[in-house]
Amino acid sequence: MSKTIGVLALQGAFARHMQVFESLGVSTVEVREPDDLPGINGLVIPGGESTTISKMLVRWDLIEPIKRLIDNGLPVFVTCAGLILLADHLVNWDDLPRPGGLNLTVVRNAYGRQIDSFEASLEISIPGDPALSESPFNGVFIRAPRIVADGVGEGVEVLCSFEGHPVLVRQGNILGASFHPELTGDDRLHEWFLNNMVNAR
Ligand code: GLN
16 A cells, blocks of 8 residues: 655644655655644654744644554654654753653754754665665755753664764664755655665654
């Protein structure tokens, strides 16, 4: 049966995620309100501005329904601001309304002003995945959140680190990246999410 990926489309970098999934042969749907959620086989929470996305999640009553779906095992891929919105612990911003679900401590905008945005060659190693280990992945970091190295809690697997900080993690049905994998034309992570988390369900 063909799969449909819901992409949270309240604000931010959702359009490219949709294009990448469409190019991999799956349908996508924009998620803007709770009625858009039934029937999706996976959910993406994209990068953008986490404070703005949070406000809109509250306005559209989306936090509880998203939380329930995640608790029920829906595969979720979160990038950048999306990672902030699923982090259970946020340094300085812990009262930001959000679904949570990732047993992690995250600092917003932690890479500093001068190097606000940068690209880095990432060595991703996911057990049993030859395509990702074959060559480095170009990670685009845009005012990225930093996962605190000793803030990785139980149940979280670190799939890639950069300069001592995790940048790609998995906790059960949640895959989280602090960078923007949708911007580089390299769709290996989206493909891995589909094959190993969405289709494996
Ligand atoms: N700095 C943004 C935030 O704190 C995240 C940036 C991004 O998603 N590229 O929400």
